[in-house]
Amino acid sequence: MSRPQQQAKLSTDHNGVSVIQSQAHASSLQQVPQLVPANPSAPGGKAQAPSKMKKAQADKDSDEYRQRRERNNLAVKKSRQRSKQKAQDTQQRVNELKEENERLEAKIKLLSKELSVLKDLFLEHAHNLADNVQPPNVDGSSPAANGPNGQ
Amino acid sequence: MSRPQQQAKLSTDHNGVSVIQSQAHASSLQQVPQLVPANPSAPGGKAQAPSKMKKAQADKDSDEYRQRRERNNLAVKKSRQRSKQKAQDTQQRVNELKEENERLEAKIKLLSKELSVLKDLFLEHAHNLADNVQPPNVDGSSPAANGPNGQ
DNA sequence: AGGTATTGCGCAATCA
């Protein structure tokens, strides 16, 4: 995909390096504007003065016109290239962020686990301590053994 | 934020010929493609047989050709629109991911803090416990209430 | 004023 569309015109290299062609817009196929007013031979039509045509014609042949076009074409290419690049970068960014996200998520998991372990440990010891220090309640089991720590 | 460039359906021909395109393509402005060699004096070039041109010409006039073009134009529009949409979505994705990242990062911070607090607490109690547990025999009075931890 | 940068559009070559 993306091949020499027309074997003509610009020596746009396949690699994207465009060579500014000479002033001579010698191309292969060139369509002459030839704007035909398409005279409205409609009912009640009126003749139109063919005045501006020639000028248009001249414009296109103009050297300056060609130059402007050339510049613009270049600008367009550049712009599009940039746009594409940007899109690509954005996509890349997404990937990076996704990765980082996973990393963070993993870390969270780890921390959570660590935390829970520590909490359990702490509770256990607390109970032990309580049992040790407090007079043994000869009654049942331990006072409270619930460690409902959510997360 | 661009706007409709033209209010009239003005189509620019491949070669720069502007043509008003009426819905019914059977009316005003007949623009004959008129392929011109445009290269009257090519360096060692050779005149091309005008044989295939006619064919090309005919092709363009062909109803079928027009139809094909029309369909393709439609497809192109669709494709580009989709492409644009996709880019937009990707950008959006970036934003979302960035947000989520911040969220996660905050959570990590929180968990870390919690963890450190708990650790300290645990250490303290562990010490207490150790002091307690060590000599059950001895008549140790109070378990010591020192805060022997650095920082 | 004079330029570049963007954008919509159509064409043609490819791809699928």
Added chain:
DNA sequence: ATGATTGCGCAATACC
């Protein structure tokens, strides 16, 4: 043969 993509040129116009 058909729709989808893609590179490209043109023209309008946005942006300096």
